[in-house]
Amino acid sequence: MSVIEVRNLRKQYGDQVAVADVSLSVDEGEIFGLVGPNGAGKTTTVECVEGLRTPDSGTVRVLGLDPRRDRAAVRQKLGIQLQESQLPDQIKVWEALDLYSSFYPHPADWRELMDELGLTPKRKSVFAKLSGGQKQRLSIALALVGNPKVAILDELTTGLDPQARRDTWELVRHVRDRGVTVVLVTHFMDEAERLCDRLAVVAAGRVVAVDTPRNLIAGARVPGVERPTLEDAILSLTSARSNR
């Protein structure tokens, strides 16, 4: 069953076409990655799925609901990784988790999440005093605290140290194993390859390929490269189409 359906999505900012024509469907219980160059339209696509932006045309459905029209219902079922500037400087880690969990009818145990993300020693620290990686981990915890059916994680492990990245992958796998569908936007090829069941390769506002990392690598034809990596495969799919 597909949990997210995007059909012929188009979104422009003034003259800038951010998303030209994106169609994709995300199955229940998978970890689905969006990859592609800067400016390809990945974040705009997920913002339309989250209901934060109104498409110019096309349709978006999340669990059969329209994220703009059925905003309240979608919000209960969707966990979104926030950009850091959306939290007040003086809020403490535990207060943010406690507050966000109060927005949902069946929240996760925020103390457990705080622990899983290694934030317990920082529970009384204010947001402004957290390191970049700690802020990032808090944003992941806040995306998961409502016990969502679908979690959308934009730049999941940006700014995390190698151990924290691996711990975060493990956490995302656990979340998926609990039945949550995960969509993530990433520039890290190791993350895309090890964590994602399927990838949509986006370039210049269009999906140029959707497949498992393994099949993308197997299908890559790169002149002069005998054993292409996922990065080679994606670069060869996107090189002529950058939006930057």
Ligand SMILES: Nc1ncnc2c1ncn2[C@@H]1O[C@H](COP(=O)(O)OP(=O)(O)OP(=O)(O)O)[C@@H](O)[C@H]1O
């Ligand atoms: N609020 C905005 N106003 C105007 N243009 C925007 C806005 N947001 C994004 N864009 C433009 O739309 C295009 C797609 O941007 P988007 O952020 O969706 O790409 P992305 O694939 O997420 O890129 P990145 O990998 O760099 O995060 C870019 O050319 C960007 O400059």
